[in-house]
Amino acid sequence: MQLAAMEPRLPELQAAQTRSPSDNSKQNNYEAGLIMSIAYLNGSYMPLEEARISPLDRGFLFGDGIYEVIPYYNGRSVGLIPHIQRMIDGLAAIEIDAGRSVEQWKTLLDDLVARNSDINHNLGVYVHVSRGADTKRFHAYPEGVEATVFAFCFAIKDPALVDRTAVTPVSVNTTQDLRWQRCHIKSTSLLGNVIHYQEGHSAGNGEILLYNADNQLTEASSSNAFIVKDGKIITPVQDNQILPGITRRIIIDSIKADGSLEIEERVVTMDEVHNADEIWVTSSSKEIAPVTSLDGKPVGNGEVGEVWEKAFSIYTNAKFDY
Numbered sequence: 001m002q003l004a005a006m007e008p009r010l011p012e013l014q015a016a017q018t019r020s021p022s023d024n025s026k027q028n029n030y031e032a033g034l035i036m037s038i039a040y041l042n043g044s045y046m047p048l049e050e051a052r053i054s055p056l057d058r059g060f061l062f063g064d065g066i067y068e069v070i071p072y073y074n075g076r077s078v079g080l081i082p083h084i085q086r087m088i089d090g091l092a093a094i095e096i097d098a099g100r101s102v103e104q105w106k107t108l109l110d111d112l113v114a115r116n117s118d119i120n121h122n123l124g125v126y127v128h129v130s131r132g133a134d135t136k137r138f139h140a141y142p143e144g145v146e147a148t149v150f151a152f153c154f155a156i157k158d159p160a161l162v163d164r165t166a167v168t169p170v171s172v173n174t175t176q177d178l179r180w181q182r183c184h185i186k187s188t189s190l191l192g193n194v195i196h197y198q199e200g201h202s203a204g205n206g207e208i209l210l211y212n213a214d215n216q217l218t219e220a221s222s223s224n225a226f227i228v229k230d231g232k233i234i235t236p237v238q239d240n241q242i243l244p245g246i247t248r249r250i251i252i253d254s255i256k257a258d259g260s261l262e263i264e265e266r267v268v269t270m271d272e273v274h275n276a277d278e279i280w281v282t283s284s285s286k287e288i289a290p291v292t293s294l295d296g297k298p299v300g301n302g303e304v305g306e307v308w309e310k311a312f313s314i315y316t317n318a319k320f321d322y
């Protein structure tokens, strides 16, 4: 039973790859609860509603784990190998051994997407590895405990059109970054991020930009941040204050490879943020979202910028190569 459930289902994946993006009925049925998401938990597949973990799981008690969110559009992933590599690096950083190679992770995730292809033509995959369920609550890393591996799929929207007059912009506010000093680790301990996101949400915004004690931009609560000034794209340097975003990496690399726009990684002050011509927030689910309102004031001329459109076009053409 379990073996059959584990078999790769590549024909379904290929079918998902050719599906028409105009068919929204599956997503509607999924959102109405008529189609169930199939989850993966510790080697077995099951309806998401039936997945169960122990209350002594360290992911539950301590937020002791690493996660990823990976987009698949019509069965084609964006940045799958970089996402897997970042997860493997994060697991190594906190000494969790999930016992899987890059290739084994790829097979697991592609297979899960294939099993969920009736939900929607675009899917996000959430994958989560915690240190596992101990027999007691004790802070030190336990020995001999097997990691908990959990993954499920959810419907995601079609990408925005490469058209500055058609895209829906985001408004943001700003606050001091009060998270921890290991933001480069994609930890499931997200309370710091959640509190910041809620500050933005409660103020009616779609994101919140964060700055450090030196008044320098770090990132946003669930995305990386970019500014544009005089045609040049600038984003904070990669250090422990920000997540090494896969979307951020694809943007930087594809823009450098294209060569028609200037892009720089350096310290960005909040003065520069407030005087920017354009601001973008980027993530696997948002792709490149233009920001037109900052702390209640227009960004630049208050319209989505031309550099956004050029950069988003370059990104859109390159994203499946990563």
Ligand code: PDD
Binding pocket: 069, 193, 219, 220, 221, 222, 223, 224, 242, 243, 244, 245, 246, 247, 248, 282, 283, 284, 285
């Ligand atoms: N968020 N910074 C933070 C704090 C994030 O949580 C994310 C992603 C990013 C962008 O990373 P990427 O481009 O690899 O998605 C930056 C995910 C999507 C989430 O928590 O749902």
